Amino acid sequence: MNKLLLLLACLSCTFPLMAQDKKIIYKYKEYEKFDLGDLEIKGSVIAPGDISVKERRRKVFERNLLNRDDFDKKIIDEIKFLR
Amino acid sequence: MKLLLVLTFIMSSAWAKQSKIDKLYLKSLEHYKNRDYFTALDLIAHQYKYATPDQNIQHYIERLVGYTGTHYFNTFNDLELRKLNIPTTDLIMAKRNLYLKKFNYVHKRLKRMPKGHRLYPESLLVKGTAYLMDKKYQKAISTYQKCSEAAYGWEKRTEDKQQNYFAVLKESCIINIARIHYKQKNYKLAIRHYEDIPKKSFKWPYTLLEKSWAYYYTGDYNRSLGILLTYNSPLLESYFTPEAEVLKALNYFKLCLYEDALAVIDKYYNTFAPRSTALKKVIARGNKKDLFFFNMMFTPIKDTEKENKFLRNLVTQMTKRIKYNLDLNSFYQMNEEIYRANKSANLPLLLKMQKDLKEQINHYVKVSMYKFINEIHSLSSEMFNLKLEILSRKRDLAYKNKTFRKDRSRGNFKNIKREPHQEFWTFRSAFWADELGDYSLALDSTCKTRRIDRNE
Numbered sequence: 001m002n003k004l005l006l007l008l009a010c011l012s013c014t015f016p017l018m019a020q021d022k023k024i025i026y027k028y029k030e031y032e033k034f035d036l037g038d039l040e041i042k043g044s045v046i047a048p049g050d051i052s053v054k055e056r057r058r059k060v061f062e063r064n065l066l067n068r069d070d071f072d073k074k075i076i077d078e079i080k081f082l083r
Numbered sequence: 084m085k086l087l088l089v090l091t092f093i094m095s096s097a098w099a100k101q102s103k104i105d106k107l108y109l110k111s112l113e114h115y116k117n118r119d120y121f122t123a124l125d126l127i128a129h130q131y132k133y134a135t136p137d138q139n140i141q142h143y144i145e146r147l148v149g150y151t152g153t154h155y156f157n158t159f160n161d162l163e164l165r166k167l168n169i170p171t172t173d174l175i176m177a178k179r180n181l182y183l184k185k186f187n188y189v190h191k192r193l194k195r196m197p198k199g200h201r202l203y204p205e206s207l208l209v210k211g212t213a214y215l216m217d218k219k220y221q222k223a224i225s226t227y228q229k230c231s232e233a234a235y236g237w238e239k240r241t242e243d244k245q246q247n248y249f250a251v252l253k254e255s256c257i258i259n260i261a262r263i264h265y266k267q268k269n270y271k272l273a274i275r276h277y278e279d280i281p282k283k284s285f286k287w288p289y290t291l292l293e294k295s296w297a298y299y300y301t302g303d304y305n306r307s308l309g310i311l312l313t314y315n316s317p318l319l320e321s322y323f324t325p326e327a328e329v330l331k332a333l334n335y336f337k338l339c340l341y342e343d344a345l346a347v348i349d350k351y352y353n354t355f356a357p358r359s360t361a362l363k364k365v366i367a368r369g370n371k372k373d374l375f376f377f378n379m380m381f382t383p384i385k386d387t388e389k390e391n392k393f394l395r396n397l398v399t400q401m402t403k404r405i406k407y408n409l410d411l412n413s414f415y416q417m418n419e420e421i422y423r424a425n426k427s428a429n430l431p432l433l434l435k436m437q438k439d440l441k442e443q444i445n446h447y448v449k450v451s452m453y454k455f456i457n458e459i460h461s462l463s464s465e466m467f468n469l470k471l472e473i474l475s476r477k478r479d480l481a482y483k484n485k486t487f488r489k490d491r492s493r494g495n496f497k498n499i500k501r502e503p504h505q506e507f508w509t510f511r512s513a514f515w516a517d518e519l520g521d522y523s524l525a526l527d528s529t530c531k532t533r534r535i536d537r538n539e
Contacts, residue, residue, distance in 0.1 A: 082252075082406055
């Protein structure tokens with residue numbers, strides 16, 4: 001019985017502590033003024049003089065041409081041709 | 084008492100067996116004295132299929148094989164060969180193991196080969212090849228070196244066909260050293276070794292193609308083309324090889340001489356491919372006849388040539404091969420034994436052996452001819468591939484509105500690369516025997532491109 005009382009006492013102490021969290025106030029951005037006439041963009045204005053098409057890079061396919069890496073088969077054949 | 088009886092029985096049966104062997108040996112020796120070598124060999128070798136002969140008989144069998152050739156043992160299985168335990172059978176077993184890629188067994192079999200034996204150089208060739216296939220290149224080179232030295236020793240002290248056999252062995256070992264350097268991409272070193280083969284040698288025409296490949300990979304396309312031109316000389320006409328045509332086209336392709344490459348390709352399709360198809364028909368027709376290929380080898384070359392031009396090439400090449408000559412030698416030896424008609428000679432055996440040998444030669448010639456036809460057809464796909472590549476390169480140039488900077492010209496001397504030991508002579512439409520194999524073209528590479536003008 002004593003234990004139950006003690007537990008209840010503890011719980012009653014924690015409730016006020018949880019209620020003490022900070023209160024957050026959300027504010028919208030304040031009014032901001034832009035002078036569009038005062039804005040300056042650096043660069044130059046260009047326009048295409050004639051019609052131009054950029055050449056597309058062509059994929060080059062190369063076939064595997066005959067290669068002779070060794071003569072191993074010939075070496076064996078020659079031994080067979082000996083006798 | 085019982086023990087004594089058993090011992091007496093064992094001893095008497097062993098004695099009976101020994102006396103039977105002794106009798107056979109004496110009988111065989113008698114045949115040997117009468118020069119009936121095949122009968123003598125069959126009598127004694129048959130006896131030792133399942134038991135190892137003593138050293139005396141081993142030497143005797145070796146002596147007989149010197150006359151008959153080794154083909155008698157072709158039908159023996161490995162176990163039977165092992166029982167005989169002589170250098171000849173060791174070499175046959177080593178070769179079988181080499182074809183099966185069991186390299187350790189090759190070395191095991193050849194370990195006991197006596198240095199003074201006539202088969203010693205050939206055993207070194209087999210041993211070196213086992214090292215090469217096992218990728219032990221340094222060991223292979225040193226073994227081939229020893230092989231060429233041993234074969235040279237025998238070449239000096241033998242005559243005629245035997246001398247040719249050792250010369251071929253010596254050159255095979257030198258060529259194999261070149262091939263190892265080639266495989267390791269040491270092309271210049273490979274070329275140096277190929278040049279050690281004398282022009283008179285039977286092997287020399289075959290080295291030309293390999294040397295051309297080596298020059299091709301060093302980028303000396305003119306030299307490669309020049310060497311290949313040697314096959315056009317009347318002396319080497321019989322050594323036509325389809326691979327040389329492919330390499331020729333490849334060389335022109337690398338020099339960007341597309342029209343020349345296409346001309347070679349067209350010739351291949353219009354001349355060689357139909358000729359090979361015609362050859363296939365001739366062979367297929369003859370295939371139905373018994374021993375057609377064997378008989379063809381004895382037909383006069385003029386008659387063979389009428390059937391198909393390639394037949395002449397193939398027959399000529401075949402007659403120069405060692406295997407063919409050794410088999411033919413055995414065939415004549417048997418003939419001699421048959422026609423001498425010694426009463427003691429085993430005629431049914433000799434006739435059966437001769438028939439077997441004829442069939443072996445027939446099969447060997449047939450296989451070689453089919454191999455040649457297959458090579459032409461398989462390489463024609465390589466030619467087709469190259470043709471497609473050329474067409475695609477030409478199309479790319481057209482799309483880019485470009486052309487080659489130079490046109491095909493007769494060439495320039497500055498394009499000939501020359502070693503200090505090479506002399507220079509101009510070609511005057513004639514092939515001189517001492518010049519063969521040393522030609523070089525002087526063509527300019529036309530690979531640099533330029534834009535095509537609108538006014539062109």
